[in-house]
Amino acid sequence: MTARKLVNVVLVAVVLVAIVGLYRLTPTRKDIQQPVAVKGVIGKPVKTPRFELTVEGVQLSKKLRVPRTTPDRDTLSDFVVVSAVVKATREPIHLQKVEIRTSDGITYLGANRSGLKQVDLTGFEFAPDIPARGSFVVEMPADQLPGAILLVTERSIFTALEPQATVPLGVEKDQLDALRKDVAIFTTASDL
Amino acid sequence: MTPFNPIPRPPALPLPGGYAAGVQEPTGKVDREELPELQDIKVRGRSLRTWVISAGVVLLVISAAFGGLEKAADETPQVGAGTAIDAGQFEVTIERVVVVTDLKPLFTPDDGGVLLAVVTTMKLTDDTGVTPPRDLIRLIDVPGVKATEGALGTTNQRDQTPNPVLTPDRGEIVAYVWKLPKATDLPKEVKLTVQGYKHVDESVLDHYEKWNTDKIAAESTVTVKDNTK
Numbered sequence: 001m002t003a004r005k006l007v008n009v010v011l012v013a014v015v016l017v018a019i020v021g022l023y024r025l026t027p028t029r030k031d032i033q034q035p036v037a038v039k040g041v042i043g044k045p046v047k048t049p050r051f052e053l054t055v056e057g058v059q060l061s062k063k064l065r066v067p068r069t070t071p072d073r074d075t076l077s078d079f080v081v082v083s084a085v086v087k088a089t090r091e092p093i094h095l096q097k098v099e100i101r102t103s104d105g106i107t108y109l110g111a112n113r114s115g116l117k118q119v120d121l122t123g124f125e126f127a128p129d130i131p132a133r134g135s136f137v138v139e140m141p142a143d144q145l146p147g148a149i150l151l152v153t154e155r156s157i158f159t160a161l162e163p164q165a166t167v168p169l170g171v172e173k174d175q176l177d178a179l180r181k182d183v184a185i186f187t188t189a190s191d192l
Numbered sequence: 193m194t195p196f197n198p199i200p201r202p203p204a205l206p207l208p209g210g211y212a213a214g215v216q217e218p219t220g221k222v223d224r225e226e227l228p229e230l231q232d233i234k235v236r237g238r239s240l241r242t243w244v245i246s247a248g249v250v251l252l253v254i255s256a257a258f259g260g261l262e263k264a265a266d267e268t269p270q271v272g273a274g275t276a277i278d279a280g281q282f283e284v285t286i287e288r289v290v291v292v293t294d295l296k297p298l299f300t301p302d303d304g305g306v307l308l309a310v311v312t313t314m315k316l317t318d319d320t321g322v323t324p325p326r327d328l329i330r331l332i333d334v335p336g337v338k339a340t341e342g343a344l345g346t347t348n349q350r351d352q353t354p355n356p357v358l359t360p361d362r363g364e365i366v367a368y369v370w371k372l373p374k375a376t377d378l379p380k381e382v383k384l385t386v387q388g389y390k391h392v393d394e395s396v397l398d399h400y401e402k403w404n405t406d407k408i409a410a411e412s413t414v415t416v417k418d419n420t421k
Contacts, residue, residue: 030401073351076362099321106360109321114353139359 035153035164042170045085048163051093051126053152054085055167056133060142060176061184069115072183078142079111081184082150082169085133085192088126095122096156098136100169103147108140124189134189142180145171268385271410276315279328279409280389282358283315287365289382289414295369298347298354304374306420308334310384311349315363318391318403323355325387327405329368332383336376343368381415 040046045054063072064079098110117123121134152165233240277284288311294300326342348356349365388409
């Protein structure tokens with residue numbers, strides 16, 4: 001192979017790599033479809049354009065007592081109960097999608113146990129400028145909680161470019177025992 | 193316009209010896225140009241075989257960059273109850289099939305009808321929590337149920353939660369429920385299919401990923417337990 005042919009082959013390879021590389025820099029369908037993260041910290045309000053979310057605390061348990069239902073629920077992993085205050089800022093809204101994403105990239109969807117929606121924050125209608133206190137419940141192994149992030153979105157589908165409250169739960173490994181309860185009990189979501 | 197009239201060709205003049213000009217002496221057989229054998233054909237100094245193999249290798253290399261060639265479809269495996277089925281996004285074990293008069297308050301049959309429940313253990317193998325897809329289990333040749341029809345709904349056994357959220361890497365007992373109409377003979381056994389799902393991962397050109405419906409992961413024939421009596 002002559003030197004000129006070798007140069008041509010190398011140039012073609014460089015151009016192909018450049019095409020693929022440049023294409024990957026452009027926004028993809030995933031970039032366009034994913035929600036827009038509004039980051040916050042535990043204890044302070046995360047202000048999205050349509051709601052404010054303040055995460056107040058976390059409790060863990062193998063059992064969950066859902067108000068107005070019996071018996072206590074059990075789980076294959078753990079119940080993570082996140083207490084929070086939510087305020088709609090523009091119009092009445094629901095917060096329909098709650099997730100916890102671990103540092104390993106595993107995403108646990110908010111629990112939908114029977115009777116839960118009537119009492120937790122995912123079933124509550126938030127009136128504008130009236131804060132409400134309640135809880136979100138997610139089933140996940142408690143040992144995955146260190147480094148985990150709470151993700152809350154208004155809608156469960158069509159979340160493209162929707163604001164997503166993103167709050168690191170700030171739970172350390174040595175805090176897990178202190179957060180654990182025999183039975184996780186939470187109060188029904190209500191206006192403050 | 194003058195019509196095209198070809199000039200008539202004059203007859204060949206007789207040559208001495210009685211042969212026409214341009215006509216060779218008959219030899220008793222027709223001479224043809226010898227064609228080379230296929231394996232001897234050379235293109236730019238290389239044999240045709242070399243070119244074909246090279247083209248094949250180039251095509252395979254290019255296809256590998258886009259995910260490679262698809263595997264030929266295998267026969268759908270027949271799996272009995274109690275055996276785990278790899279459905280891609282889920283690991284599904286058909287535990288039992290039961291007929292019941294109702295599953296209040298979630299499911300109630302039509303007047304005179306019954307409910308048929310396929311009880312499964314579903315383990316979500318993906319890393320993102322989801323609810324059970326309605327089209328995962330389909331019944332085949334069950335009187336009163338269309339083969340294309342998904343279940344009426346799903347529920348977990350733990351606390352009768354409809355359409356329960358599945359936790360990654362945990363096996364939850366989930367029942368798929370159908371209505372059987374009145375005057376339908378209760379089946380002694382049912383044949384069902386478990387839908388497979390394929391993860392569409394990021395390609396060279398895009399980061400997009402999702403689960404798509406794939407081929408049927410398995411078929412199963414399960415004896416029906418009659419709990420209506």
